[in-house]
Amino acid sequence: MSREVYVFTVCPEKAKKNLIKEIQNDTKYQTPFKDYVAKHNFGLPEFEKSNYESITNKVVNDFNAINRYELEAIFYWFFNDFNTNLNGSEKSYSEREIDFYNMLKTLGIELVCELDQKDKCWVFMYQLGEYEALNKLGLYSDDDNWKDYEISNEQFKEYLDYLLLLLCKIEIEQDPQNIEVQNLLDEFKTNDKLHKLADYSLIEIREENEAENILENENPDHRRSYQRTYYGVAEMMIYFVKELQGKIKDYNGKILIIDSQ
Numbered sequence: 166m167s168r169e170v171y172v173f174t175v176c177p178e179k180a181k182k183n184l185i186k187e188i189q190n191d192t193k194y195q196t197p198f199k200d201y202v203a204k205h206n207f208g209l210p211e212f213e214k215s216n217y218e219s220i221t222n223k224v225v226n227d228f229n230a231i232n233r234y235e236l237e238a239i240f241y242w243f244f245n246d247f248n249t250n251l252n253g254s255e256k257s258y259s260e261r262e263i264d265f266y267n268m269l270k271t272l273g274i275e276l277v278c279e280l281d282q283k284d285k286c287w288v289f290m291y292q293l294g295e296y297e298a299l300n301k302l303g304l305y306s307d308d309d310n311w312k313d314y315e316i317s318n319e320q321f322k323e324y325l326d327y328l329l330l331l332l333c334k335i336e337i338e339q340d341p342q343n344i345e346v347q348n349l350l351d352e353f354k355t356n357d358k359l360h361k362l363a364d365y366s367l368i369e370i371r372e373e374n375e376a377e378n379i380l381e382n383e384n385p386d387h388r389r390s391y392q393r394t395y396y397g398v399a400e401m402m403i404y405f406v407k408e409l410q411g412k413i414k415d416y417n418g419k420i421l422i423i424d425s426q
Contacts, residue, residue: 169425170280170289172409173236174416180228180273187272188221188239194246201242209234228273229419232315236274236421243269277412278405284394285402290424292331292366296324299362321420322413326353329406331363335370336399346403370395 188198196204199217206214215238223230247265256264266276280286293316298305302320316324333349340346353359374396380387413420 167281167425168283168286170286171240171276171423172278173240173421173423174275174277174413175228175231175236175419175421176273176275177228177418178273179271180224181226184228184239184272184274185221185224188224188242194242195249196242196246198239198242201245202238205238205241231419231421233421233423237423240269240274240423278409280405282398285398285405286424286426288394288398288402289328290426292328293324293422295366296327296362299365316420316422318413318417318420322410323359325406325410326356327359327362329403329410330356330359331366332395332399332403332406334363334367335395336403339396339399346400349403 187193191197191199202215202217202220213234215235220231220235220239223235243265247261269276280289297303297316300320301307302316329349330353333346333353336346337343337350377387
């Protein structure tokens, strides 16, 4: 089964003007949003459940107050409707998908990046958890109210710097002559905090890969774990992170991440 990770930004003005009309419409969609929320909540932990009234209130008053679980309900409601209406169009799936995300943008929900390969998704989300743990954010903090935790715009941008530095350190091990990567490393030369965080994670990655090498030598059929993934995706993910950083450089609002897993 595939895995997708989506990163969204939001526009409260567009949501208040356009999104509210859609989620309150009981006839346009196969399943009204209010009914979808009730079904979506089934089986979820209490803190992941969404509330229709709470969502509509945030859409009208401050869409920046939306949390990732509420946005997830909105996104998958639209996405499920999109998938049930694919027939009868002369456009390709990719063309329809572009139309879909452009539609979301008019409603105040803009997709700024999507990862759809398991290994890349795993690296991105695992390292986000590492960044949170090393900085004592969310459930790793001393705050018992972590269930309401949302990574801030500033923290997410620092996470991208941390991830970029870590990926560069991994890639330079494989290709010491990579001038472009070396130049990126030079940009972090004086950032002692990020070097400390990245080096801590790099030690863990090296140790786990050494353990994987031993298992592989003992059993040629051994299936490598995701920890080996870093060395295969580092170079490609460097460009991905740089592109994402450029897209949100001047954005100061809410950043929300949806992970399909």
